[in-house]
Amino acid sequence: MSDQKSYTPGTHPDLSAPVTEIGVVGWVRHNLFSTWYNILLTALGLWILYLVIPPLIHWTILDADWVGTTRQDCSRQGACWVYIHVWFRQLMYGLYPKDQIWRINVTYLMLGVGIVLLLIPRFPWKKTVAVFLIFVFPVIAYLLLVGGHFGLPDIETPKWGGLFLTIVIGVVGIVMSLPIGVVLALGRRSDMPVVKSVYVAFIELWRGVPLITVLFMSSVMFPLFMPEGVDFNKLVRALVGVMLFAAAYMAEVIRGGLQAIPKGQYEAADALGLSYWKSMGLIILPQAMKLVIPGIVNTFIGLFKDTTLVLIIGLFDFLGMAQFVGTNPDWLGFAVEGYVFVAFVFFWFCWGMSLYSQNLEKKLATGYR
Amino acid sequence: MSSELNAEELVQPAVEMTISEEVMIQMAAVHKWYGQFHVLKDINLTVRKGERIVICGPSGSGKSTLIRCINRLEEHQRGQIVVEGTELTGDLKHIEQIRREVGMVFQHFNLFPHLTVMENLTLAPIWVRKTPKAEAEAVAMKYLEWVKIPEQAQKFPGQLSGGQQQRVAIARSLCMNPKVMLFDEPTSALDPEMIKEVLDTMIQLAQEGMTMIVVTHEMGFAKTVANRVIFMDAGEIIEENDPESFFTNPQNDRTKLFLSQILSH
Numbered sequence: 001m002s003d004q005k006s007y008t009p010g011t012h013p014d015l016s017a018p019v020t021e022i023g024v025v026g027w028v029r030h031n032l033f034s035t036w037y038n039i040l041l042t043a044l045g046l047w048i049l050y051l052v053i054p055p056l057i058h059w060t061i062l063d064a065d066w067v068g069t070t071r072q073d074c075s076r077q078g079a080c081w082v083y084i085h086v087w088f089r090q091l092m093y094g095l096y097p098k099d100q101i102w103r104i105n106v107t108y109l110m111l112g113v114g115i116v117l118l119l120i121p122r123f124p125w126k127k128t129v130a131v132f133l134i135f136v137f138p139v140i141a142y143l144l145l146v147g148g149h150f151g152l153p154d155i156e157t158p159k160w161g162g163l164f165l166t167i168v169i170g171v172v173g174i175v176m177s178l179p180i181g182v183v184l185a186l187g188r189r190s191d192m193p194v195v196k197s198v199y200v201a202f203i204e205l206w207r208g209v210p211l212i213t214v215l216f217m218s219s220v221m222f223p224l225f226m227p228e229g230v231d232f233n234k235l236v237r238a239l240v241g242v243m244l245f246a247a248a249y250m251a252e253v254i255r256g257g258l259q260a261i262p263k264g265q266y267e268a269a270d271a272l273g274l275s276y277w278k279s280m281g282l283i284i285l286p287q288a289m290k291l292v293i294p295g296i297v298n299t300f301i302g303l304f305k306d307t308t309l310v311l312i313i314g315l316f317d318f319l320g321m322a323q324f325v326g327t328n329p330d331w332l333g334f335a336v337e338g339y340v341f342v343a344f345v346f347f348w349f350c351w352g353m354s355l356y357s358q359n360l361e362k363k364l365a366t367g368y369r
Numbered sequence: 370m371s372s373e374l375n376a377e378e379l380v381q382p383a384v385e386m387t388i389s390e391e392v393m394i395q396m397a398a399v400h401k402w403y404g405q406f407h408v409l410k411d412i413n414l415t416v417r418k419g420e421r422i423v424i425c426g427p428s429g430s431g432k433s434t435l436i437r438c439i440n441r442l443e444e445h446q447r448g449q450i451v452v453e454g455t456e457l458t459g460d461l462k463h464i465e466q467i468r469r470e471v472g473m474v475f476q477h478f479n480l481f482p483h484l485t486v487m488e489n490l491t492l493a494p495i496w497v498r499k500t501p502k503a504e505a506e507a508v509a510m511k512y513l514e515w516v517k518i519p520e521q522a523q524k525f526p527g528q529l530s531g532g533q534q535q536r537v538a539i540a541r542s543l544c545m546n547p548k549v550m551l552f553d554e555p556t557s558a559l560d561p562e563m564i565k566e567v568l569d570t571m572i573q574l575a576q577e578g579m580t581m582i583v584v585t586h587e588m589g590f591a592k593t594v595a596n597r598v599i600f601m602d603a604g605e606i607i608e609e610n611d612p613e614s615f616f617t618n619p620q621n622d623r624t625k626l627f628l629s630q631i632l633s634h
């Protein structure tokens with residue numbers, strides 16, 4: 001204090017901040033040790049980490065069995081990843097015939113490449129890729145996965161399972177919920193009372209019932225209402241149920257976004273002579289959807305995890321396969337490894353979606369607000 | 370383009386602006402209610418081509434509602450509104466037709482924030498008038514130069530000042546080649562130093578012969594450019610006169626009260 005120079009006004013130089021305020025030291029001091037209860041919480045947090053992390057690392061990595069092909073290879077204290085290795089095909093593809101799995105992989109590859117191309121910032125043919133993915137890819141995927149044409153053997157959907165089935169239900173549900181949700185949201189905001197009531201009833205009905213009930217109804221009750229001999233594929237029924245359920249949730253998320261758009265935007269679009277659909281498509285929906293990206297991705301992530309409920313109607317998705325494989329008499333006691341693996345994979349899918357949405361939000365926010 | 374005029378300094382227009390006999394807008398015995406509230410009472414108004422009408426009055430008098438009825442942003446419950454020979458009813462086709470010929474500038478600009486300035490300007494011509502993109506962009510640049518901000522074409526509205534945004538809004542309406550321009554308190558949301566640039570643009574527009582109906586508190590603008598000033602209060606047209614007579618010799622007591630309140634400084 002005593003050796004501080006005094007400067008004439010307007011000449012004080014920029015000094016560097018004291019070291020206890022900035023950088024790592026500063027962060028630690030402010031966030032972890034700022035008050036006495038923060039110090040206690042930090043100590044508690046560190047103690048919990050000490051209790052949990054070393055045993056976890058031992059179980060999953062250090063003491064685990066990684067190599068082998070039989071039950072006998074699982075001798076150590078830790079996790080038996082041999083189990084996953086042995087049942088990998090079933091967990092990934094269900095009961096799809098081994099020699100036809102290439103069809104699934106080709107479909108994955110097409111979808112993956114398409115998505116990656118859409119994600120590259122300055123790729124020139126994005127519109128073509130998007131059109132391909134939306135209109136052409138579903139047809140190709142259907143022909144490849146179901147088969148029955150072009151010499152490919154027909155694989156019935158009960159054989160579909162594992163992560164493959166989860167991805168099919170998840171992707172179809174996610175992709176279809178968005179456009180249907182938009183239509184439902186717009187319908188609910190209609191000025192015509194009869195139209196509005198219909199949409200409100202539809203949304204509230206699908207939202208008010210648990211997904212498990214929807215699946216159960218689609219599988220068990222639906223055939224009762226159909227005339228003799230008419231039967232829809234069980235997977236298709238489940239897909240329709242999941243789609244409409246997700247669309248109802250999505251409708252409300254989107255409606256929140258529509259409500260947040262200032263009335264002036266609607267008015268400016270009207271004053272320029274834009275029709276209802278043009279003003280929705282060019283002005284209102286682009287803004288509304290950008291606003292509710294967190295809500296939309298939230299619904300996607302929830303939907304992706306909810307697909308595990310199809311077990312109730314006898315479809316063996318990723319979690320269902322893990323459970324099924326865990327009941328194998330040769331491998332009793334290793335179900336935990338299966339569940340940990342499923343959780344691990346689910347986490348990466350969900351976190352991936354979350355990261356992408358954050359990235360998308362950053363990208364779309366440029367020059368906007 | 371013609372030279373700028375200062376709204377505050379001039380008392381009479383420097384250039385004679387021609388008003389033709391052709392009737393652009395006809396409002397006859399128009400009434401409007403918001404629920405039980407009678408917001409427009411027996412409005413009768415004839416607007417001829419080339420007229421510049423300023424509507425003033427206290428807030429809540431119905432002046433914004435009146436002009437918003439002209440392009441059906443609000444619906445009238447009784448009476449007739451005829452724009453360029455087409456009657457304004459619930460018929461969607463007529464409404465869209467009228468909206469193409471009537472441009473509107475809002476108090477809060479209402480630019481589309483997710484589009485660049487250029488895209489804001491070309492959107493309606495491309496999607497409503499089906500103009501090819503290159504032509505729409507040429508017209509847009511022409512109007513951007515006219516409002517003196519051609520360098521902002523690729524910016525987003527959020528990056529512009531209020532005065533610039535309002536000038537873009539004016540250019541956006543002009544790109545549709547309207548026959549009538551409606552202004553709903555165009556400078557009320559602007560900082561004082563930006564009001565002049567927008568008023569200058571509106572004066573320029575008047576000099577080009579555009580038929581304009583302006584709801585505003587800027588009395589200097591009324592004195593410079595208007596050929597008719599209308600005073601509204603509580604949903605009725607109280608007084609209507611040329612600017613000279615209106616400001617120096619108001620007839621009605623309510624008009625006198627209003628003028629004393631706003632011209633005091």
